[in-house]
Amino acid sequence: MAGIKDVALRAGVSAATVSRALSGNGKVSPGTRARVQQAAEELGYVVSFNASSLASGRSRNIGVVVPTVSRWFFSTVLEGIAGELINAGYDLTLYDTGGQEQHRASVFSDLLLRKRLDAVITVTLKLSDDEVRQLASVDKPVVAIGGFIPDIATIRVDDFNTTTLLTEHLIELGHTRIAFLGGSEEFDVDFKLTTARQDGFEYALDQANLEVRPEWLLAANFTTEGAYRKIRSLLSMPRERPTAVVCASDEMAFGALMAARDSGIDVPGELSVVGMDGHDLSELFGLTTFSQDARSQGIWAVRKILELLGERALERDPTDGFYPTEFVVRSTTAPPARP
Amino acid sequence: MAGIKDVALRAGVSAATVSRALSGNGKVSPGTRARVQQAAEELGYVVSFNASSLASGRSRNIGVVVPTVSRWFFSTVLEGIAGELINAGYDLTLYDTGGQEQHRASVFSDLLLRKRLDAVITVTLKLSDDEVRQLASVDKPVVAIGGFIPDIATIRVDDFNTTTLLTEHLIELGHTRIAFLGGSEEFDVDFKLTTARQDGFEYALDQANLEVRPEWLLAANFTTEGAYRKIRSLLSMPRERPTAVVCASDEMAFGALMAARDSGIDVPGELSVVGMDGHDLSELFGLTTFSQDARSQGIWAVRKILELLGERALERDPTDGFYPTEFVVRSTTAPPARP
DNA sequence: CTGAAAGCGCTTACAG
DNA sequence: CTGAAAGCGCTTACAG
Structure with missing residues (x-):
């Protein structure tokens, strides 16, 4: 493999000049630069990252x-x-x-x-x-x-405010029984995402004088499969069901939608669902969501x-x-x- | 930031010995090794990848x-x-x-x-x-x-054989009008995936003396959205429709399923769909597929x-x-x- | 604008 | 088992 010395030799200059010509650091006359570039090209020379990094610190x-x-x-x-x-x-x-x-x-x-x-x-x-x-x-x-x-x-x-707005959208539509699907404590080790979004959700309920029901605070680690399972079991409960669910991610919302489908629950007739992300598939699912350009x-x-x-x-x-x-x-x- | 010399100094040995003790290359007495490791730990020393790579070639x-x-x-x-x-x-x-x-x-x-x-x-x-x-x-x-x-x-x-088997599964069920959804020529720049899978599809039809209909050979770049659009338009055609579709990936199969749903076509009653991959979500979609452990x-x-x-x-x-x-x-x- | 030389921080024959 | 020294392939003050 050709090294800087080979290029220097072929171009008839020093290694220092080759380095300057190729990196753009320091002054080199146009003619010299051209000859160096030509020589480098001919030899298929490519600088050694390791050596370069060691010498330059970058x-x-x-x-x-x-x-x-x-x-x-x-x-x-x-x-x-x-x-x-x-x-x-x-x-x-x-x-x-x-x-x-x-x-x-x-x-x-x-x-x-x-x-x-x-x-x-x-x-x-x-x-x-x-x-x-x-x-x-x-x-x-x-x-x-x-x-x-x-x-x-x-x-x-703005995780807090977007979730608040999403929740308020449901409240304005007339929903009063609203569930929240977030991540678990365990998942939260990576970040306080869930917390901020859940806080936003609870804040909106609070502002509307609606009660936060602990049994409707669900966690599914941000996976579609997890969300499916949680919502499926929520919908199979004989007791009173929520009429809407706020999901902390679109992927979880997809799981919620599929769970509703498999439970024979009509969306949005019997259950409204909102997501958060603007996932590529949110449009196909017809999902109401807050989209962010990741x-x-x-x-x-x-x-x-x-x-x-x-x-x-x-x-x-x-x-x-x-x-x-x-x-x-x-x-x-x-x-x-x-x- | 501590260098190898600092560690050497602290451990009372040479840099060479530090290198050997920490890398495990070459013989070092247990006592020396322990002292070196201790010193390295205390100084928070971590080897410079660049220098190490340059010197060792790895x-x-x-x-x-x-x-x-x-x-x-x-x-x-x-x-x-x-x-x-x-x-x-x-x-x-x-x-x-x-x-x-x-x-x-x-x-x-x-x-x-x-x-x-x-x-x-x-x-x-x-x-x-x-x-x-x-x-x-x-x-x-x-x-x-x-x-x-x-x-x-x-x-x-084995792209060829798996797709053949998938197609034969449909043929054995009694399907004779089967479409194929693959990638476009353009996508194929990356690999001959589509080709191998499409070949397997055509081979199965051929073996069963079924005709390959060019208008049922669809391409969607392996995206769910693309597949949705293709199948939606296929299903909206007034003419004879296929009763089954072989998708070259699960993600495309998901799009096909959603397209069928939005077209009011029952799966599997009016349309059978098979995928290829074993995507995490294939189970939720109830998709028949060939699963590979990516x-x-x-x-x-x-x-x-x-x-x-x-x-x-x-x-x-x-x-x-x-x-x-x-x-x-x-x-x-x-x-x-x-x- | 260009070159000779030192140095980046390691690894590894070589010698002992 | 250990050390002194050369060398990995560049970059960059320094001098001219």
């Missing part, structure tokens, strides 16, 4: 930490990040903690800090004070997507990182407030049937 | 190339890979080509060959002869998941790579044949209604 490599890659929000954010990073010529090192504590630990202590990364993007990750301190001590830029982390640039939607959030995170690395300046910074969302009313919500 | 970093991260098969395979790689202490560099030609090109010429990777796993990627040659010339292990690449270790299911395929790819890197030996090599699949009959298939 890796052109960004770490991305996600709880899982198989849920809509995460995979979509990841796609946004990956595309933008390729455009910028950066590598992406993926850390999928898989929700497992031990993986998380090794990600932090071993991998993230191994000095191979220029910066880190975390997605919906709850960091302990200790981890925040670790990150700070390494002195590398960090941008978080979803949720709030002290002293760290964050891109997130891909763009990933792109913004990369731009923010590049800005922090001094590669570019942000024109307008979406991290100054909440990331914009859009309320989409479709066909899964309607006034409750008159008893 | 990166402990595997490149993974996927066409997209937002489809079930890819994200599930990726999760398998990511988990197994973390267990092995390797980093994962993700290349999402996003189906865009220019990204693919830069992945190959710039990134993959940048000497920072020990090996590469490609997922459902069609490589040109030229690209295969490039990979071979770099002399790094490559394992491919899905599809066949000459001279490269491959993990894949996560395990990712895990196997990693094991194969580690074997090629000399890190471990495979007990039993699933790449010797096709990766096992399982035929799952559920409720979306039934005999056609008697006209």
Whole structure:
């Protein structure tokens, strides 16, 4: 494999000049640059990242930490990040903690800090004070997507208010018996998502003087299958049923819809369902939801990182407030049937 | 940040000994090792990947190339890979080509060959002869998941035969008017998936002396939305309709099912639907399908790579044949209604 | 604008 | 089992 010396030899210059010509750092005369580029091309030379990183202290490599890659929000954010990073010529090192504590630990202590990364993007990750301190001590830029982390640039939607609005939509339609489907405590280890959304839900009920019924506060780990099971069993209860359910994610709402179908419950006639996300399939399901552009959030995170690395300046910074969302009313919500 | 010299100083040994004690390469007395580990721990020392890689020629970093991260098969395979790689202490560099030609090109010429990777796993990627040659010339292990690449270790299911069996299942039920839903030519740039599955479909029809009707050969890029649109318009045609449809992926089958629902067509009464994959949601949809364990395929790819890197030996090599699949009959298939 | 040289932080024959 | 030294392939002050 051709090295920098081979290129230097062929172009008739020093290795230092090759480095400058190819990297764009430092001044090189146009003629020299052309000869160097030509020589590099002919030899199929490509710089050694490791050597370059070691010498310069910059890796052109960004770490991305996600709880899982198989849920809509995460995979979509990841796609946004990956595309933008390729455009910028950066590598992406993926850390999928898989929700497992031990993986998380090794990600932090071993991998993230191994000095191979220029910066880190975390997605919906709850960091302990200790981890925040670790990150700070390494002195590398960090941008978080979803949720709030002290002293760290964050891109997130307004979980509290969007859920409040979704709930108010149902209340305005006349619903008074409303269930909530969120994540479990256990899932919450990754982030306080559920909490913020559930808080928003309870706030809306409270404002309308409606009672929060503990037996209608369900948890399903943000999976469609889990949601299906919970709603199926809820609907099979002989007792009074809710006339509407607020789901903390579209994927859970899909499960709720399928559960209603299999229970012979008409949506929206007998049950209204709202989601939260703007999943690609929400339109096919006719789901009323709050849509957020996950891909763009990933792109913004990369731009923010590049800005922090001094590669570019942000024109307008979406991290100054909440990331914009859009309320989409479709066909899964309607006034409750008159008893 | 503590370096190897700091650790050496604290432990009262040379840097060489620290390196040997921590890496496990070469002999070190137990006492020395303990002192070194203690010192490293106290200083929070973690080896510099870049320096280590440069000196040793090994990166402990595997490149993974996927066409997209937002489809079930890819994200599930990726999760398998990511988990197994973390267990092995390797980093994962993700290349999402996003189906865009220019990204693919830069992945190959710039990134993959940048000497920072020990090996590469490609997922459902069609490589040109030229690209295969490039990979071979770099002399790094490559394992491919899905599809066949000459001279490269491959993990894949038997696309032809599984689709044949799926189709025969419908024929045995009595169906004679069967449509096929695959990917478009354009999507096929990534791999010959569709082709193999469509070939299997046509072979089964042929064996049963049934006619392949060109107007019932549909393409939808493997997305649920695309499949929905195609099947919706197929079902709205005034002319004779098929009584069954073979979908080249479960995600497309979901779209077909939703299209049938919205068209007022009963499944399986008026239309039977089969998928291919064993998507997490196939059970909820009651879909008859061939299930493949995507996560395990990712895990196997990693094991194969580690074997090629000399890190471990495979007990039993699933790449010797096709990766096992399982035929799952559920409720979306039934005999056609008697006209 | 260009080159010689030092240095990035490790690993690994080589010698003992 | 351990250390001194060379070297991995670049980048970047420093000098000219």
